[in-house]
Amino acid sequence: MTDRAAADGFEDWLRDRVPERGLRPKAAAVLEVLLTQPRRASFGSTVELAQLAGVNIATVTRTAQALGFAGWPALQQELRARYLSSLSAPQVAAEHHGVGSPGAASLRRDLDSLAVLNRRFDESVVATIAHAVAEARRTIVIADGSYAAVGIALAHNARLAGYDVLAVTAGDAELANAVASLDSRDVLIAISFWRLYESTVLAANEARSRGARVFAVTDAASPALAGAAEEIVLVPAEGVAFFPSLTAGMAVAQAVVAQLATVDPARTAASIEAAEAMWSKFGLLHRRPTQGT
Amino acid sequence: MTDRAAADGFEDWLRDRVPERGLRPKAAAVLEVLLTQPRRASFGSTVELAQLAGVNIATVTRTAQALGFAGWPALQQELRARYLSSLSAPQVAAEHHGVGSPGAASLRRDLDSLAVLNRRFDESVVATIAHAVAEARRTIVIADGSYAAVGIALAHNARLAGYDVLAVTAGDAELANAVASLDSRDVLIAISFWRLYESTVLAANEARSRGARVFAVTDAASPALAGAAEEIVLVPAEGVAFFPSLTAGMAVAQAVVAQLATVDPARTAASIEAAEAMWSKFGLLHRRPTQGT
DNA sequence: ACAGATCCGCAAGAGTCTTTGCATTTCTGT
DNA sequence: ACAGAAATGCAAAGACTCTTGCGGATCTGT
Known part of the structure; x- marks a missing residue:
């Protein structure tokens, strides 16, 4: 996977906290939600996370502890910092402007279109x-x-x-x-x-x-x-x-x-x-x- | 803190909520914190905000109400949406319509997602x-x-x-x-x-x-x-x-x-x-x- | 300077969130 | 298939947060 370089250290950082033994099924489900819905994870409570992952709220707390944090709030705080910087940091990388592949051009075009749509919405x-x-x-x-x-x-x-x-x-x-x-x-x-x-x-x-x-x-x-x-x-x-x-x-x-x-x-x-x-x-x-x- | 630039997005929006009469001194101090430290404001509790603004926690709640929200949580939710949008899609200044309908929120979320995708692409x-x-x-x-x-x-x-x-x-x-x-x-x-x-x-x-x-x-x-x-x-x-x-x-x-x-x-x-x-x-x-x- | 009104802090009350002990279910190795 | 171990859900306890009533402090106009 080549996302590594440009990517959020977000995902790598989180996966690095996974203990040797690996995670139990439900804990893995929670981790998956953290990775796929970082926005909600950054703001949500244990109740919301538990619902998204399909587990009990206690499992959310325990997962946070399994990842090496004192509890959910501690994990969430780190999550916020990482997620927010992943949003704003690679801003520079977006300035590919000059040339680019058709694929990248397509993506930029879609982004523009969506911006227009949003404005006229x-x-x-x-x-x-x-x-x-x-x-x-x-x-x-x-x-x-x-x-x-x-x-x-x-x-x-x-x-x-x-x-x-x-x-x-x-x-x-x-x-x-x-x-x-x-x-x-x-x-x-x-x-x-x-x-x-x-x-x-x-x-x-x-x-x-x-x-x-x-x-x-x-x-x-x-x-x-x-x-x-x-x-x-x-x-x-x-x-x-x-x-x-x-x-x-x-x-x-x-x-x-x-x-x-x-x-x-x-x-x-x-x-x-x-x-x-x-x-x-x-x-x-x-x-x-x-x-x- | 370089939050200044990012704040541009919702600064106008937030100032528009100020009632005719203007704000009392302490309420203005709270507003100032919201504008200058949007990151903390997005995540922090009334206690943290009160300390930053040098006021009592009750004033934080009352300021939120003076701005037309039910209370601090309601204001904070809006703040989060605006702040995150300004982080991920600063080039898009589509702040006209309020965060109103779920349809509009969905569109904005998609816009954010596309911005992130474009960055990591x-x-x-x-x-x-x-x-x-x-x-x-x-x-x-x-x-x-x-x-x-x-x-x-x-x-x-x-x-x-x-x-x-x-x-x-x-x-x-x-x-x-x-x-x-x-x-x-x-x-x-x-x-x-x-x-x-x-x-x-x-x-x-x-x-x-x-x-x-x-x-x-x-x-x-x-x-x-x-x-x-x-x-x-x-x-x-x-x-x-x-x-x-x-x-x-x-x-x-x-x-x-x-x-x-x-x-x-x-x-x-x-x-x-x-x-x-x-x-x-x-x-x-x-x-x-x-x-x- | 005074009276009225407004603002602001204090503190209590209601609600929410997080953690943890305990019981049940599920998994694993023999 | 069985026994032990691990995992997971349930529920209660404790901590924290937000709101609001009340009283003191500050401001404004006369």
């Missing part, structure tokens, strides 16, 4: 969409071409949050069937970019005429979609290569789900819990988040 | 992966759970660029078949987050033992995957809700494809042209790139 639109989904009987997400990925992500996480959201990406036949079942209790979200697929526009108009609420996520306010959609979220999608970038669209999908998850927190919490139980039951996870049986 | 790793894909007979992308979306995007765009890249997300049976066909001429890219799906790890190890080149995109350097992978790309995936954020992972996928598209520009150009011709022929696009009918 209208919370109320996302809130409207989230509420519409929450109130709907069901939601259909149509997304063609490469944007199918964004639609799948949106639908997947929304389902995890406890709502009936289906991504339709398999082609016109499935699309036709899905739209045929829509009525005024439903919501349709069309995700599409510049060169709109014909069927997306057709589906949006058809859904609208059936009384469903229609929203669009796109990179250009096309009149065709504007006519059908109640609200439109504009995302910058310019990529460095021929391909439009999906990164900003994905960020919008995440924002919608984040908003959706707070509409009915109890419902979402129950749904997630049920999903975790299923994962455990099916043995899907490499490291189980077991709450203790 | 190692071009050579992405270049290695791109070249491996370009030289391979075929490439299999395995991605489970919500990360399937990233895998689908990567495979889709890579195919568009003219390479045989297949995303396997449909389940263990398909995964087993796909891995069974791998040999030393092939590449496998595993995309997964910390709670690795069991089958992802199995597939990666199996592919490795069959001689395929294996790469991983993940949010934690898990020993399980590290053993199988030639290179690992670490992406920050911390989201605001329960769900990990896919945005940074998507940015990496875009970067890989952007890099891949430049390995053999002629091949990619020909592939795109062919794809466009097909789209036209099938009448897929709402607005044709060539000319509208």
Whole structure:
């Protein structure tokens, strides 16, 4: 792994504290959370960390002690210092400006796009969409071409949050069937970019005429979609290569789900819990988040 | 302490909370500490802040309330979000909208994550992966759970660029078949987050033992995957809700494809042209790139 | 200088967080 | 499969934090 050099001494530093014997399973789960969610770990209490790692709060304290600290507060203090410096220190390294690989250029472009998106962002639109989904009987997400990925992500996480959201990406036949079942209790979200697929526009108009609420996520306010959609979220999608970038669209999908998850927190919490139980039951996870049986 | 520069981000924001009447002397002293020592303010307790400002702890609470917050914890939470943002994305001055909705918070978090990713980014790793894909007979992308979306995007765009890249997300049976066909001429890219799906790890190890080149995109350097992978790309995936954020992972996928598209520009150009011709022929696009009918 | 109002510190009360002893479950080697 | 050891969850105890009522101190306008 070549992240070493440029990286946070953060991860290396933390892994170096692991005692010879290694860590027990649950302690390893806690360590994993420390590494993957340093922000929360820096601020959170033992209760929050325990929930994230799927362990008892006592295990959090014991893990901190196993890593050579007096307790959680002591570890957390070090964590803060390391994490904050990892945020600000390599600032200099970001000045690659001059030349760079296409990969690096793509990343910088995405960063810019996200900054633009953030600046133009209208919370109320996302809130409207989230509420519409929450109130709907069901939601259909149509997304063609490469944007199918964004639609799948949106639908997947929304389902995890406890709502009936289906991504339709398999082609016109499935699309036709899905739209045929829509009525005024439903919501349709069309995700599409510049060169709109014909069927997306057709589906949006058809859904609208059936009384469903229609929203669009796109990179250009096309009149065709504007006519059908109640609200439109504009995302910058310019990529460095021929391909439009999906990164900003994905960020919008995440924002919608984040908003959706707070509409009915109890419902979402129950749904997630049920999903975790299923994962455990099916043995899907490499490291189980077991709450203790 | 060089916190000065970093403070610029939220200085205006914080000053805007000051009520018409202005602040009393001691409250102003507290505010001064917040502005000049944001780091300590973000983490410290009322006791620490009171000492720094030379006031009583009660004054700290009252100052927070005078600024329009329920109390010190509420103010501190806002402070943290602003301060961390100013650390990781100082070039972005998007302080207009408040920390308000979860949707907006999600977006900002993604922006931070991307900034961190950009900083830690190692071009050579992405270049290695791109070249491996370009030289391979075929490439299999395995991605489970919500990360399937990233895998689908990567495979889709890579195919568009003219390479045989297949995303396997449909389940263990398909995964087993796909891995069974791998040999030393092939590449496998595993995309997964910390709670690795069991089958992802199995597939990666199996592919490795069959001689395929294996790469991983993940949010934690898990020993399980590290053993199988030639290179690992670490992406920050911390989201605001329960769900990990896919945005940074998507940015990496875009970067890989952007890099891949430049390995053999002629091949990619020909592939795109062919794809466009097909789209036209099938009448897929709402607005044709060539000319509208 | 005085009266009224405001500000500020003190201290108590309610709540939260962290640690640790104990019991149960899970793992390991024979 | 069994016995010992390790790990983990539960729950209580102790420490700390935040808020708020109250009284003394300071300021302002006359």
